[in-house]
Structures are given as C-alpha cells and as structure tokens.
Amino acid sequence: MSDLDRRDVLKLLAASAALATGACSGPPEEKIVPFARAPEMAIPGKPLFYATSVSSRGYGMGVLVETNEGRPTKVEGNPLHPASLGSTDPFTQAAVLQLWDPARSQTVLHEGQVATWPQFLAAMEARLTELERARGAGLALLTGTVCSPSLQWQLTQLRERYPEARWYQYDPLHADNELRGGELAFGRAIDTRYRLDRVQTLLTLDADFLSCEPYSVRYARDFAGRRNPDRGAMSRVYTVESSPGLIGAKADHRVALPPSRIEQLVLHLARALGVETPYEGDSPEPRFSAALLEDLRRSPGAALILPGRALPPQIHALVHMLNHRLGGAGTTFEHIEPVAFMPTPQLESIRALSESISAGEVRMLAMLEGNPAYDAPADLDFSSRLRSVPETVHVSLYVDETSANCRWHVPRTHEFEAWSDLRGFDGTLGIVQPVIAPLYGGHSVHEVLNVLLRSSTNSGYQTVRAHWQRTFNHGGDDEQWRKALRDGIVANTAATPVTVSPRPPSTGFTPAKAESLAAIFTADSSLLDGRFANNVWLQELPRPMSKLTWDNAAYVSPRTAARLGVATGDEIELQRGQRAVRAGVWILPTHADDCITLPLGYGRTHAGPAGSGVGFDAYRLRTADSPWVADIRVRRTGEHRWLVSTQHHARMEGREIVRTATAEEFARDPHFATTEKKERVPEHTLYPDYPHDSYQWGMVIDLNACIGCNACTIACQAENNIPVVGKEEVDRGREMHWIRIDRYYSQDSGRLDTDFQPVPCMHCERAPCELVCPVEATTHDSQGLNLQVYNRCIGTRFCSNNCPYKVRRFNFLQYSNESSEPLKALQNPDVTVRQRGVMEKCTYCVQRIQRGRIEAQELGRRIADGEVVTACQAVCPTQAITFGDLNDSHSLVRKLKSSPRNYSLLAELNTRPRTTYLAQVRNVRTES
C-alpha cells in the first residue's frame, strides 16, 4: 500500500464507488430509502473523485471530478490522460460552475413555449415516419467536430437508416486551414501531433498553442519541460504573431507582424531552406529571419515550425514540407490518422447547409451542438434561414440565439450528467461518466440521436455501453470497462503514427496582399467562441494580456492607435461592407501594427443573465470567405466604452519584481537574481523566531514556467468558494481572486518583453498583516501558515494596507451568493463561505493540508512530499507552482528553494515570504 499516492487512493475510491452505485447515473428512481446502510466508500465529509472526460471543442480532456456528498464541486486533471497529465485549462475549471448555472435551460420548449419530453417524442415520431419513407431526404443534422466513437457509431446507424440524410459539421473555431493544408501536402486528411518536449528550436507562426486548444494543456507541459535552465539547456523559441499570445510572451525572440507579412516571412524562410515559393522578396524581419535560420539549421531533427490556424492551407502545406526538411518527422512531430470522425472543412459544411436550406431541401434540421444562429458566418444569415425550415430541433445547455430561432429546444445534459465517450487530441479514448443525475432534466446528444434513430434503447448509457461491447469486449467480462471508468482512459488507444511524406507545394499560390487595416478574429481566452458567455468565473477572469474583465475590446498597437487617432476606451465603428459593429479600443504595446484583434464570443443576446449584452459581437463582421483575417475600415464614433481591467500599471518602475536574465547572463552568474544590491535582506528582527517543529509549508513559483494562462486563478476560485463581484465592483478595484497573475512589460535591449507573475499570499514568516490586526484575526500557525480567522475578523482592513503584496481581498459588500440554491450546492464544504465585512486571502489551501494531515495521522506517519497539493499547483499546466514541507529535507519545494534562481519578492522589507520565485531566463541568442 505504501507506494500508493493520494491520487491512486482516490482513484480506487472513485472506482469502488462507481461499482457500488452501479452505473451511477443517479439515485435509484423507484425507491427512496434513507442510508440505513451507507454505500461503501461514501463517507460523509470525504470527497469522492470520478474519472471522466470533458469535451474541449469535441476532443476529450481527462478529468477527475470531486464530489462532496454527491455534489460535483471541483475538477482536477486526470494524470493518466495524455491531454491533461493532471492539469487543466481555465475552461475545464469553470465547467463545474456551468453545471450548476441556474440560468441553464430546464425544460423542453416548443415555439418558445414550455413543452414536455413526451410531446417532443410524439412530434418527432410523426416527423420521422414521414422522413423515413423518403429515405431520410430532407433530414439534416448539424454537429461540431465529432470525436466520440459512440456518437460516430450512432451517426453511422443514422446514415443506414436515412441514406439520404445529410450530416453537417460546424465549429466557429474550425481547423479548416490545417485540414486542407494536410490534404494539400499528403493528399488526404491527416492529424499532426507535435512533441514539444523534443524541440530545441521552435518557431511559432501566429500559433498560440498554449491556450484555447484541446491540446494546449499537454503542449504547455511539454513546452515547459524544455524551458528550465536548472535542468539543462533551454529550447529557443521564435515567435511571429499579430495578436499578442501567451507563446509570444514566453518567446525568446518575437516579432509582431500583420498577417500578410507573416506569410511573406514564411515564404522567405521556405526559400532559404530550399523550397520553391512564389515569393521573391526579402524577409520582413531580416535580422530575425537570419538568426532563426541559423538556429533551425543548427538543430537538425530538433527544430519545429508550428503554423497557426489563420494561415492559409498552402502555408500549412508548405510548413509540413519544411518540417519534414528539418528532419523532425518521428521526433518533433508525428502524423496520425485524424482523431475526429470524417473531418470536413466546416466552413464549406455550414455554407452547404445554408444553401440547401435556401433551396428548400431541408425538411427537418437537428442541431445537436453549437449555436450557429450566433456564430455562423455573418453573410450566411443563418438565423433567418433557420426560421424557414419546417422542423428545427436544437439541443443545447442554454436557450440561446439558435434555440430562439428553432421550433424545438431540448435542454442538453451537462457533461457531468450524462454518458458518452471522447477521444483526446492524440486519439486516446476516455469514457464520459455522469457524476450527478441531470439537475435540470436534460437529455444527452446520444439520447436525442436515439430518438432520431427510433431506436429501442433510449438511454445514453446503453448506447455507450453497447458501443463498448462491440469494440472492446472480447471475453464478455466487465473488468476492462471498470478499469476504463476507474482510469478515465482506455489504455493503448492513442493513435499510432503513420508515415507519409509531403508532396512539393503547389506553385499556384499567390501570397495575400497587404491590408491597410486587417481585422483578426481570435478565440477569446475566457469565453472561447462564446459558449462560456454566462460563466461568471470566466467573465471575471482577467484576460491574460489586457487584464480586461467582463468585456472584449478591439486590440491595437500604440502606433496603429495613433494612426487611427484613438486611445484606450474610445469607441470605434468597425465596418466591413454593409456590416458595422461598434467596439471599445484597447491598446496593447506588443500588438502588431496595421491590424486589429477582435476576440469572438461576446455581444451575445441570449446567453443568460450574466453573459447577454457583454462586449461586442465580432461574428457580425466575420464572413465565410475570410474567417480569420479580413480587410476592415475603422471610424471613430467619439463615444467611449466603459472597459474595466484589474491591472492599471504595466511597468515595474525600476523595481526588482520580475527578475530576468538572458541565458548567457545566467550561465555567467546563476545567482543573478540575488546578487548585487537586489537582495538587501535585513538581518535583525524585533520578535523572536517562531518554532516550526512539525511542518513548515512553503511554495516556489517558477516564473520561467508560468505561461500566464489563468488556470490557477480560476482553480483557486473553484476550490476556495471565491465569489464573483461583477463589472462595477471590479472597476472599483474589488476583485476577489486570491491568486492574481501580474503582467508587466519590460524593455530590455530593444525588446519589449511581457512578463507574468502569479501572486498568491506570500505567507510571510514576519507577516506585516499579523502585527496590525487589533483582534488577532490573522495569525501565524505552528506550520508557518499565515491564517485568516473569518469569524474573528471585524474588517479594519489594516492588514491589507500593511500587506506590501496587496494579496488580501475584502468583502466590501455581500459578494457570495446567498440566494441561489444551485450555487450553494457548488460550494466546497471544506471552505468557509465568507460574509460581508470580512477579509480573506490565499490560505495555501489549508483545507487540503488538513485533509492530508488527518490521513497521515491515521496511518501514523508524516505527510509525504507531494501528498498535499494546492489547487493552483494541481491545475498548473506547466507545473510552475511547487508546494511542500520545508522541514522535509528531501521535498521538491526545498530543492527548488536552493535553486540559484530562487528569490523573494520585496525581501528588503524583511517579511521573509514563504512563497518565493524562480527568476526568469530568456534564451536570447547572443550575436557572435
């Protein structure tokens, strides 16, 4: 037993509980009896973890869902799942709030009126009999990207049953260019998996792979593994981008170029690497290109070029060619058969659907996912076309824009409420199992498809299970199924690499003309494509670069802003042909000139109480012919937009806050962060030292690893019942996040670098806050923690004034929701819900420390290293945060504290912080 870690124990718990409760699709429906004999392993007060998967735009992301007395309260990554490795992105953290969201659709609607599921079944029955007679002609189905084998199986059955039926796919953040690029290069659809842990020289072309992608978490982990100078040579990252992305902030060399110039740079690069291209000109950034070329050539087999989804298919094909030339096939990347079922260029798919609606060919349209009335290309005018279809069914979590234009709306179950299965970005299969009975009586996509199939089975469980039996069950025994549920993945289902070689690129390609002003449509770091618009955690999460909350803005560079004569907060009108949208301007110093970034997902009209009317709707400018980049005209309106951000000052004012060196400087002086006068720590202190005999907790945050993705902030929010305060309160400076990510711009030898710094409570050993509290509501404990005793706090706020890190948060008003029952059920029962008038702050997840301590005490031993994991640490995709016992001489945190890069923030104040930082090293090329 001793080699089991906490995770294993919990997984065993989860599995046993899953067995004990049968299929755990909910409580028994017929009989309600008290727990005269409690289900085995369900110990009140002890959380149970269930392994499942959530969908990241169709692809699976393995998670463990923590449930307390049957209530899902927190999501952790599944360490066994290749897309997670134990971490998640912010969206997955917020999934649990989406589950409990009281604004979710709670009933079937017919023509906007409340209807029942039997009524829906009856209506479908009539319609389907008719359709079946016509061999399915007139039946259209719309889904997103399908990576669920069970759904795939159902779709195949559907085709058999209705041979004339049509299936369309649309995801507004589609990967059409990648797909078609692959087809150009290899003659067929192919997926490419990158192995960033093997890349020495990386070039990213407008590809922010660190956020918003199904593979972001995994790639971030792989990427960070090559970025630790204590562990050996760092990789070198070159980034070319238009909109500032997370990878741009981490890059060693970065240039900001408008989209058309990025193409020129690639074409020039290709020619320099010996591939024929139609572009004859020079590189738009000659110095950058020269250095890059040299590095690419110097690392054969370890160089990689990552193209972004906005680049045209020809460029993707070209990059495939280049990557093969650079010798990375099989090491830095590998090709696999497409994970998605029948990948199709989705823009063409949605266009075909609109056209066949217009042609009157569609008798019935069932939309199993998505919100095309809101996010389909604006020129298709999808919402009004929808109304001309005789029968429309929309299955969705919310009564959204599409539901409003449909005859039938069916509430969809949340992923935590239904059975399904999903393949991750690398093909690994995971079972999606429900962790709670449907809260609002929804129906899963599988159930609705079963209705369309007129199948005798109608439960999602039966479908998923039947598909499983067909695929995996050879001996008829359930052991493998149980193991799949327990692990959250089905072992050895990752796609095997295929060997293909790219064809020479076509020469008929003409590079894009330079736009005078290009609009760039991007996924939003908080709302993605708009599907999270009603998620208040995500709405209030500061956007990584701008620190904006509750809004999107038209991001521009300072020079372009000057050209347009606008400043941050000014309103502009963006015009494309007949379409016009008004937006607020936000200046980002690292943005490329001559282009404007327009994050998608805002300006919703039917998102729910929190999401409707927030920001502007960039989809209204996005047409089918130019989904990512479009020529645009801009006009000042003279009005202002109320834009609210959480950080108002971006420079460090010469203070040693984020300490950075180049790799060369680091090699010369590994202790650069603490040498010279940077660390003037006073030696004396008025009060005697505290004895710490048992444990002494401490944290190290590696600034080199932090990618600023915000996952820690939202994980902390979920774990610690942190309330959301709303736009007005954020504007007043009252956001409640216990861990914030500071973003600074630093000018270093001509480069403008973006630095991220997560700032939780420092748990100072000489805490200034403890000294000034008149009622001892904030105190020091025997394990070195700086505690906040909520029920003793009277709210003088002196502690916050005296905190040099300003990490304390005050309940100026009654912020935590006391009225909504679902939101009460979401709360972590181990953490006090704070009242108005009380100070709060990061506790190092003291409830988790307590849990670990109790478990260790029961076994009569000390807490082992790695047993207590804080929420921010657990979620961090790059493992930038390490927490542990400083009294344990073998603990990882202690090892990291002895890194030469370790330094304390504001050490000169003699606060002796327990949270320290590992200074940042940029692997900048030295000109020789």
Place this chain on the structure above:
Amino acid sequence: MAEQPSATTTAPGEVTLPSGYTYTSVTDKIANIVLTRRSRWPWFLTFSIALVCMLAFFLACGVLFIVGPGIWGINIPVAWGYAIGNFVWWIGIGHAGTFISAILLLLRQKWRTSINRFAEAMTLFAAGIAGIFPILHLGRPWFFYWLVPYPDAMSLWPQWRSPLVWDFFAISTYLTVSLVFWYMGLIPDLATLRDRAKTRTQQLIYGLFALGWRGEARHWARHQSAYLLMAGLATPLVVSVHSVVSLDFAIGNTPGYHSTIFPPYFVAGALFSGFAMVLTLAIPLRHFFGLHEFITMRHLENCAKVLLATGWFVAYGYLSETFMAYYSNDPFEIYMVQNRMTGPYAPVYWALITCNVLAPQIMWWRAARRSVPVLFVLSLVVNMGMWMERFLIVVSSLHRDFLPSAWGLFIPTRWDWIHLLGSIGMFVVLFMLFIRFLPAISIAEIREMLHEEKSS
C-alpha cells in the same frame, strides 16, 4: 508658548476685560444668552441646515450598516478612505480645546478664560464624532467591542501589538478626560443658571447637574485644586492622543505611513487645525451674541499667532518628509514623494500646501491678524487644508505602494461625501445646542478675573 504680547498691544499681566463690568453684569450678559434671550433667525437657519446634514449622516450610517462599507469608494489597495481621514481630522480639531483649557491654564495664560469653555465643547463634540468614524469604518461594526479587553468565554484578547488597540484606548481616555474636565469647569456656572432659572424645569435640570454647588469657600478650594489636577491629567493627553493616532500610520510599512516624524507632526497639525476651528467658531459666536467684549480682538490675534506658529511646524513636517525620502535613498519612499507631487492626487497636494503653508503667512501682518473677515476665511482655509492633508496621508500613500501591478485609485462616492458633510452638520447641531443651553463662556472664571482686576 503662543502668547507673545507686544508692547503695542497689552502689557504682561494686563487683563482683557472691558471696564465697567460688574459681577452681576458679567453674569447677566452670559447667562441671559441661555436663559432669556430668544433665538433669532440666523440661529434657526444654521441649526436647520445642520440638522438636515445630521439626519443625512444618520441615513448614510443606516445604509452603511445594511449594505456594507462597499458604498464608499474604498478598495484594494486603498482600503482606508474618508472614514479614516475624517477620523484623524476630527480628532485633530478636538485638540485645541484641551490645549487651551489645560496647558494654557497651567501656564497661567489668563486670556484663555473667554474661549476655553466653547473650545472644550468643540473638543468634546469633535472627539466624539471622531470616535464614531473608526466604528463606521469597520467591515462588521457590530463587533467593535472586540477591541475591548473584556474577559470573554474563549479567552480572546485584543492583539496588543496593533496600534488600533492603542488607538482605542487613547481615544476613549481622551474623550473621558475631556468630558470630565469640561463638566467640572461647568459646575459653578450650572449652579448660577440654577439660581437664575426662570422655569421650574430649568431649575431642576441645571440643579441636578450642578451637584449641589453652593459656592462655599470649601467648594471653591476643592474645585480649584481638582480642576488643576484634571488640567495636569489632560495635558499629556493632548500630546498622547494624536501621537497614538499617528502610530496607526507610522507602525504600518507603507511608504507615506512609515515615518518616525509622525507623532510630533500629527500633534502640531492637530493644534493647527484645532486653533483654526476655534477661530471658525469664535468669530460668528461673538458676532451673533454680541460677545465682542469677552472675546476680544486680542483673543483672535493670539489664536492667529498660534496658527502661524503651528503652521510652521506643519510645514516643517512636510519638508522633513520630503527630505527624509531622498535622504533614505529608499526607492519606494522617493516614488511616494514624487507621486504625491505629480501623481493623480497632485492637485490635492498643492492645494494643501497652499492652504496650510502659504495662506497662513499673511498672519505676519498685524493688519491681517486684526481683520476679522481675513481671520475667518483663513480659519476655513486651514480647516480645509488640514482635511486634505489627512486625505492625502491616508489615500495617496496607499494607492501606489510596492508592487505597481496592485496600484489603484480611490474615487469618493456620494456616500463618502455625505458622511463627511453630515459629520460637520452633526458637529454644528451639537454646538448650536450647546450655545443655547450652556454658558459658552465661563461665568465663574470671568468673575474671578474681574475680581483679580479690581483687587490689583
């Protein structure tokens, strides 16, 4: 220390009473304001306006208790705002009274006699209002008593290292001593009012509070020694209370708070604003109640001189703060000073320099010192300047401290303003009632002075 009688005005030992007054006429003049004089429209007008302000204050307090301190503009980083600024300002105003009564009494400055009573009342009201603010300021004001070291069931005590606990004691002590001192001085006058009362109710109430004073020689002897002892007790409090208030800031590590000069600097500022408030009150009082003969030009001029002197202490404080920032070579301190002078709150800084340092310099001219309108306007300017100083110390130090990422701005809301103006209204209401129900000038002490004058 303040009185520097020059040869041109009055000689040392000269008393300030006009000739022709008898014991009776003194008593009549002062007691009749309370007993017989009917209130006129200026009193009613002022009182009504102040009453409205006071009711607004109560309303704002109600909203504050129901909704929370979020109705103010405070935030993180500026977690303290007007409430603390108002508190320090009012406590400062509450200084001059005790200073005039106790210290000048001990220094045998006879000219204090005409102004000490209402100055003490001012002290009491100001300190009382000041005492409300720290409670309003709390996130959970209903638990304010946790600052008191009472034996509770869980053996919880205040945290003695916190200056807020010291503050609690300093203020409550100061309030108690001021009240007792003021009341003790009132006893002979209350007896006078009792004896001259026109109605039974007046007689009963004044009689009750006069504690059976019969004016016996033994009464006088004990009263005098007790009064002197109280003065002795009150004297260190003048220095201690504001020193302790200043420690609320000086103990903190925020640049702009963390400064050893704060105790003397705060005491000087307190006297400065206190004397300004004495002038603000004395000038209308003598004008509307015809007390020119008791509160003479000489009183006003002496106050003006104190204002000039304490103004320089305050100016020295500003200078030394700036100097020390650069002398320490601490980048945070240097930035704080620069930010004060050029940052978002720079207009407030320069306004306060104008009000507190430049404006009082006209007091070097005798003509200005003897011009009642100039003095009145100046006293208001100084009061405003001192409020801005409190605001600046509290807010501008906090809004940009160590980590630029956490910098913010404080923008007052309407409730901030209502609490400030309402507290002024409350002060005026209390003072107007005081004028109508108690002798604003000490009858007994004026009579004593008359006696000394006659016997000399």
